[in-house]
Amino acid sequence: MTDTLPTGATIGILGGGQLGRMLSVAASRLGFKTHIYEPGANPPAADVAHAVTTAPYEDEAALRAFAETVDVITYEFENIPTSALDILESLRPIRPNRRALAVSQDRLTEKAFLTDLGLKTAAFAAVDDAVDLAEAIAEIGTPAILKTRRFGYDGKGQSRLKSPEDAGKALADMAGAPSILEGFVNFTHEVSVIGTRSIDGQVACFDPGENVHRDGILHTTTVPANLTASQKMDAVLLTAKILNALKYVGTMGVELFVTPQGLIVNEIAPRVHNSGHWTQNGCAIDQFEQHIRAVAGWPLGDGKRHSDVVMENLIGADMDRVPDIAKEPNAALHLYGKAETKPGRKMGHVNRITP
């Protein structure tokens, strides 16, 4: 193991939400310390971190001080300001690399990257104004979805067009942000693959999971997914293709639409992913530890699945059901310790396993 962080080293994590929290726990299993950088006070990850910096991403002094205490930097979300990355990268390695962030921060760049790789995506076209949108609708047709190119997640920054008449409202919804029109994909279901690539190019993928959304937010992930053996193979191979093309180091989530014409890539997330939370109770090594192993330069672990799992997100008032879930057989709760319950807020999840 060359280029390998020794146990006891410190991993810097940008972002202190639940993903940073579970990354921090995984890091602790390998003897690493974590240092969380997060603008908001008392983030979930702070409860399980060795150190926390509370500062905005515009605070150059704080960024420098943070970088100097850590051995490597990773992140739990993709929308990190470029200026912050420039400062951090001058001081410590950032894994996964900037390329992965650049691709996934912009839906248009992402789609272009994927089609260049020979992978299928929804039809798409850039939309900056009403003229672009009219041309895009003429080319792609409706129904379609207009999305901001950047900073969208959990269904935010999106507007559906049932017919060309919806163009005006959709454009207004974008509030002037550079956008992309995506054609409607006639899919039967959505699956995702959580894959990890190590520094020396080793790739490991977990079994694909099948995702069900509610109100634009992931509701459940079920493994095994409803896929033929060849679809499953396709899903894993295309994930490996993406990881290798980006010379990616870490864990990535790849969302796929299953259609009669094959698998269509919906989007990629250059980080651990909500649809990979099932691995915590389905495998000896979970997605968080695979990510930590990769960014620390370690060999990947064994992500073989030992149980069937249904992961259910606990959102907002779902927290009222925790006392009952706590009594269920074969149910493993994962709560994020967020102080305030709000509608639409991810508060935790439960993995129900069938060995």
Next chain:
Amino acid sequence: MTDTLPTGATIGILGGGQLGRMLSVAASRLGFKTHIYEPGANPPAADVAHAVTTAPYEDEAALRAFAETVDVITYEFENIPTSALDILESLRPIRPNRRALAVSQDRLTEKAFLTDLGLKTAAFAAVDDAVDLAEAIAEIGTPAILKTRRFGYDGKGQSRLKSPEDAGKALADMAGAPSILEGFVNFTHEVSVIGTRSIDGQVACFDPGENVHRDGILHTTTVPANLTASQKMDAVLLTAKILNALKYVGTMGVELFVTPQGLIVNEIAPRVHNSGHWTQNGCAIDQFEQHIRAVAGWPLGDGKRHSDVVMENLIGADMDRVPDIAKEPNAALHLYGKAETKPGRKMGHVNRITP
């Protein structure tokens, strides 16, 4: 769930070693914060705790300040000074209760408690001086083991007597500490049961594990253990009997000798136990989370075993093997982040699973 800590509450943990560290991680899964109290600087648990107090157990002000920030107090080791417990107990509930500590802090009290319950132990006699020892040897015979009544662990504070001629040396080894002579037990192997009791008296036991020691320190625990169905049932029932007799709240380790005449209780530990580390990768809910659930007044989780596991402790120079173990299939590493590797020091463990 009455008497139940809400997610977001803070659990105080006395002791910041690897057990406190893994308790802290388990607490985070249920949304709890932890506050570690530990005299030594930079303890392993500090890496994953919300707060840490570094102060001796004689510092009354520090104990009071600690207690006032937490909702309940638990511990990772049994040798907590009585004066500290008196202060803490006046401010917050301590779980497991004082009775469990009193019993397990003193080998003589423990043996008397177990025999009063109708359970079998090694023959034993109190030894305070040479006269006591001569009488004890006459009664119990040799081979036998002289042990200090208090503060022994991992084979420390023990002296073997192969014959009565070893009496002088054994007594000298005790350095004047109140002691107990224990008769030799002719056992085939050692197993342990990790059991948990909730506030409302629910009891759950994990499958018994079979323990192999090296140089007086646990080397491996293997599940399933080599036990007949009726031995397994006996092991679980006697563990429940101990938990109920103590009105215990939390996880306990019960070490048992397997003999042709039945199971003999070696010792009990009123805390999570090294021989229960396999549960981290063998069950949906591990011994640490069961303990946290119990002390937080939650219902116990489902400790059903989904995989066979061999847990191996990584002691001292075993850390040199970590790079190879990291590459093994089906191997889950758990490293404690201790700064310095020393001979005999528990640095981590690995759970090798067979689903």
